[in-house]
């Protein structure tokens with residue numbers, strides 16, 4: 423800790439995002455960066471705590487408190503304050519394969535747990551992380567490093583999201599020949615087709631994937647394991663298999679009119695938008711298009727926010743977001759103390775943009791959809807909504823109940839379902855006859871990441887359920903170590 427008074431004399435500062443009305447005119451990243459000198463000053467706010475809660479990465483009341491990757495924040499905060507950026511980068515890379523992803527999209531449980539946040543603002547850990555890795559790429563420190571020796575062992579990874587990529591990177595470093603199977607036309611999982619370009623530029627994802635390929639990892643895109651090639655065959659032709667297929671089964675809306683045209687799952691909509699963008703969007707329109715339409719997004723979480731921001735950029739006429747939960751408090755409640763993840767109301771980029779256009783927050787809280795109404799031509803034209811109240815059932819479980827008389831009809835020619843995910847798709851898991859837990863996720867041994875089948879491992883959302891990029895990276899790394907031990911008897915990879 424270079425400056426013992428840093429946390430007293432330097433105020434937290436993060437670079438302002440581009441203004442909502444400026445950024446909705448394009449699909450470029452809406453974040454900006456601080457000047458280098460100011461970012462270094464931000465590093466001085468870190469107190470090098472005796473117990474760095476920012477690093478803990480434990481679940482407290484079901485949410486992460488501190489970094490699941492146990493990033494070495496006190497060390498690299500101090501190093502950037504001293505201007506030793508290359509040393510900071512080397513420390514950062516020890517625990518995180520892809521800081522350029524987490525530095526952009528992570529909700530930063532590290533900051534929620536940072537001690538400075540007890541009575542002031544937390545250290546700007548996420549922005550510091552992003553600045554370090556962006557500088558490393560700009561300075562040319564991020565060179566391709568193929569392994570010095572190969573083990574002769576072949577590992578198949580099914581799924582190329584952050585869990586699959588982290589696992590592939592680690593196993594390749596250990597010298598195994600890694601082949602990543604991906605059914606989509608481009609690798610990256612939800613980093614590519616899910617999180618929109620303005621939040622995570624696809625050039626940044628592609629840059630990293632091409633570096634992994636240059637280090638010897640083989641990507642087989644357009645190959646759906648279980649359909650294009652049997653999972654058993656993949657298993658027979660490889661020494662080990664790691665399943666990283668995500669938790670892609672979306673929760674559906676069981677209301678009358680669900681079968682009408684114009685009602686889509688959020689990820690299908692976001693995928694179509696990004697594919698259109700990457701395929702050269704000057705020509706034509708995306709396969710699912712919000713232009714000129716009244717859009718209703720059902721679901722008030724991050725996926726819903728991505729839909730709001732995407733619909734705005736596509737030129738929708740209006741956008742609303744229905745949230746079945748009540749509005750969260752503005753500050754931590756007494757039941758939600760530090761270092762728990764702060765369950766507070768956040769106005770994210772999509773909502774900021776809607777407010778910038780119409781002056782109103784697009785979210786309606788404690789609201790649900792009752793029915794999708796036909797426009798007379800087989801397409802959704804409007805949505806019947808109602809307010810709900812949460813009522814305690816016979817076993818004390820709260821259930822949302824529509825409030826009689828609160829029904830409203832809102833225009834909606836495009837309805838996007840962003841109500842969460844139910845777990846992994848089951849086809850490949852059925853074919854391999856793998857044990858699953860009560861939530862249909864792949865069951866693995868405690869700490870081993872090994873499934874009920876010898877030599878078959880699982881990581882990421884497929885194992886833990888829909889989660890965060892940072893957890894997926896952590897799982898990919900841990901599964902790689904477990905797989906390496908299984909293949910080689912021991913491993914030098916970190917867990």
Ligand SMILES: Cc1cc2nc3c(=O)[nH]c(=O)nc-3n(C[C@H](O)[C@H](O)[C@H](O)COP(=O)(O)OP(=O)(O)OC[C@H]3O[C@@H](n4cnc5c(N)ncnc54)[C@H](O)[C@@H]3O)c2cc1C
Nearest residue numbers: 581583584585605611612647667668882883889890891894
């Ligand atoms: C719209 C959206 C936005 C999000 N935004 C954020 C965010 O801002 N920050 C954050 O931290 N988290 C975010 N998340 C969550 C985060 O993206 C996921 O937790 C993370 O991507 C999970 O990684 P994964 O590798 O386990 O799975 P995924 O990223 O889902 O990747 C799984 C991959 O496996 C492939 N696959 C599946 N089955 C097969 C098969 N049989 N054969 C071949 N390939 C197969 C799929 O095509 C997919 O590419 C978001 C999620 C969504 C849906």
Ligand code: SF4
Nearest residue numbers: 468469471476536537
């Ligand atoms: S908790 Fe905050 S102040 Fe303490 S070491 Fe971590 S980043 Fe620094």
